[in-house]
Amino acid sequence: MDEQLKSELRRQGVVATSIQELYNWGRKSSIWPLNFGLACCAIEMIATTMARYDLARFGAEVFRPSPRQADLMIVAGTVTKKMAPQVVRLYNQMAEPKYVISMGACAISGGPFKQGYNVLKGIDRFIPVDVYIPGCPPRPEALIDAFLMLQKKIDAQPLTGPDRPRFMQEGAPSEFTIPTFGAHDLEPTKNREIWSAPAEPALVHITNGNPNGRPE
Amino acid sequence: MTLEEIKTEIEANVPGCRLELIANGSPSGQLSLLVAPEHMLPVAIFLRDAAGLALDYCSNVTGIDWPVKEVSTKTKVKKLVDGVEREVEEVVKTQTGGYLEVVYHLYSMEKKHGPYTLRMRTEDRSERVHLPSLTPVWRSADFQEREVFDLYGVIFDGHPDLRRLLMWDEFVDHPMRRDYVDPDDYEYEPTAHDEVLQRARQHTSELGAE
Numbered sequence: 390m391d392e393q394l395k396s397e398l399r400r401q402g403v404v405a406t407s408i409q410e411l412y413n414w415g416r417k418s419s420i421w422p423l424n425f426g427l428a429c430c431a432i433e434m435i436a437t438t439m440a441r442y443d444l445a446r447f448g449a450e451v452f453r454p455s456p457r458q459a460d461l462m463i464v465a466g467t468v469t470k471k472m473a474p475q476v477v478r479l480y481n482q483m484a485e486p487k488y489v490i491s492m493g494a495c496a497i498s499g500g501p502f503k504q505g506y507n508v509l510k511g512i513d514r515f516i517p518v519d520v521y522i523p524g525c526p527p528r529p530e531a532l533i534d535a536f537l538m539l540q541k542k543i544d545a546q547p548l549t550g551p552d553r554p555r556f557m558q559e560g561a562p563s564e565f566t567i568p569t570f571g572a573h574d575l576e577p578t579k580n581r582e583i584w585s586a587p588a589e590p591a592l593v594h595i596t597n598g599n600p601n602g603r604p605e
Numbered sequence: 606m607t608l609e610e611i612k613t614e615i616e617a618n619v620p621g622c623r624l625e626l627i628a629n630g631s632p633s634g635q636l637s638l639l640v641a642p643e644h645m646l647p648v649a650i651f652l653r654d655a656a657g658l659a660l661d662y663c664s665n666v667t668g669i670d671w672p673v674k675e676v677s678t679k680t681k682v683k684k685l686v687d688g689v690e691r692e693v694e695e696v697v698k699t700q701t702g703g704y705l706e707v708v709y710h711l712y713s714m715e716k717k718h719g720p721y722t723l724r725m726r727t728e729d730r731s732e733r734v735h736l737p738s739l740t741p742v743w744r745s746a747d748f749q750e751r752e753v754f755d756l757y758g759v760i761f762d763g764h765p766d767l768r769r770l771l772m773w774d775e776f777v778d779h780p781m782r783r784d785y786v787d788p789d790d791y792e793y794e795p796t797a798h799d800e801v802l803q804r805a806r807q808h809t810s811e812l813g814a815e
Contacts, residue, residue, distance in 0.1 A: 471773050498794075504801065506780035506787055507771060570773040573788045586792035589809070 428466025485556035637722035663743035671702035
């Protein structure tokens with residue numbers, strides 16, 4: 390339907406909409422985050438929900454202490470290798486539709502603890518992440534921005550066709566492999582179905598255009 | 606009260622105890638007291654219960670790994686060379702380290718003094734790594750001794766619940782030892798600095814692109 394016509398009708402007191410719009414509006418306007426924090430980022434997440442920043446303005450004031458009642462996981466803080474299986478298990482226990490915000494440098498990549506003996510190099514190795522927020526820790530405004538970004542993402546999802554969200558695709562996984570503890574690292578160290586290491590780009594030497602990246 | 610005075614007190618009250626003051630080269634110059642492991646328990650009980658000391662609070666327990674290290678020192682020795690006495694430099698090589706060390710920081714809440722630093726050493730780094738636990742003396746040492754056990758592999762005899770604290774139970778080795786080899790899981794990252802980038806390239810060339 391034509392957007393102009395729609396707003397014209399709106400002015401006359403007639404609301405015209407589609408099932409997709411209504412459904413997505415419902416999904417994005419009452420997101421219930423899971424009530425858990427892993428490290429210092431959790432303090433910023435708590436601040437976001439309190440009176441000064443007031444996440445309730447965007448429809449996400451109900452933090453649930455049970456994964457069965459939550460649909461957004463905010464991974465706020467360092468994910469240690471010892472904690473990673475529990476985080477994946479919590480994600481698996483959440484009901485669809487579910488979303489993940491990876492908050493802070495540690496949850497994205499391990500942050501300052503990357504390559505440490507006990508820190509996972511990013512939660513996206515085991516569960517699919519919708520929005521990443523860089524920062525150490527990110528300010529509450531950044532979390533609100535990520536939240537609005539997630540709402541926009543939900544709003545733009547078509548309900549039919551190949552681009553429909555994962556939980557509407559038959560056979561698409563809603564649970565992911567829970568890693569087990571190995572001798573020195575988690576086993577497996579990453580879920581290859583959803584994550585692969587970035588490849589090193591071929592260097593191009595600026596002066597001679599040699600793709601091998603070495604001056605001749 | 607200085608640590609020297611405490612040392613004399615201990616020597617007077619715990620008979621046959623081997624003690625050694627360890628100097629500290631830093632500006633603070635805080636000394637620490639090396640205690641022989643077999644005497645550590647009576648020494649600790651004395652420090653806690655003696656009326657004048659009353660070291661009732663153990664604030665910190667930590668571990669140190671001292672791998673075997675060869676130190677060469679040059680000394681000038683007079684020697685007869687071709688019938689003439691000359692000063693010759695001689696290099697003496699000595700081995701230091703080769704043990705694990707545990708450090709305790711003690712305070713007195715009652716007398717308001719401290720900290721005093723106690724140390725004890727294991728015999729080597731592989732087999733004889735047993736030390737007496739001080740958890741029966743100071744309850745606050747419980748988790749910290751578990752941490753030292755977890756990360757350095759010191760076995761505390763007499764600890765009520767000696768399990769790993771930070772790493773999972775299936776973990777082998779002790780990650781804070783100087784000779785711990787971390788798993789080769791280096792991957793390319795856009796912001797890598799030299800060493801990480803080098804190890805990432807090595808990793809990729811060995812295993813192929815993933």
